[in-house]
Amino acid sequence: MTCKAKETIAMNGFVATIKRTRRKGSVGFRLSSGQLVVLAPSAISITELQLLLESKSAWILAKLEARDQVISKVKRYYRSGEPFTFLDQELVLKVCQGAFGTRLNGAAELVVSMPKVKSDWVRNALVRWYKLQAQVHIEQRVSYFSPLVGAWPKSIEIKTYRARWGSCNSSGELQFNWKIIMAPTAVVDSVVVHELCHLLHMHHGPDFWAQVKRVLPNYKDAKQWLKDEGHGLGLD
């Protein structure tokens, strides 16, 4: 296999990575993990791309800046009123004094109570709650998707990973990162299907992706979502 060096263009205030596409037609822009990726048909020269980026630089800088703000917003203090995501729900945290417990109050409030309120205790309570929800939800989704994929895991375990959403070993055991439960349902489904498909194909070759696509034709949207937003999942 040959490895082609990545083309980049340094502009005033940002660096663009050029990804050559086989499609004809227009140039596409994508923000991925706070970086600009330019999807460009191979017929377009670097000079042409430079001119195009120059004409769009105000728009690009605004987008990159907005993204930076999103990243810095992830700082949490674990106080009442802070927003937390749980599958497709937007929850507001409510911290109160009382016996230890974490529960949903209706569809929009997540209540954490403890005898003495301390932010790291609140965080730990939330992690425990998310792990439990992840176990229940992911087990359900695995039961749903197993017959569709045609593969059944030996066991499902919820773990804490820094930089992966799930894993699969040759004994047929699946592991999932609890943090994924903070992502939309469709994204969780894509991770579930991804790992189930590894029970059939222990690689990321064409056969593997064909199987994923057969079960989830829109899996690429979820993949992109994780690339763009995945860094915001979890509690630090």
Ligand SMILES: [Zn+2]
């Ligand atoms: Zn994989």
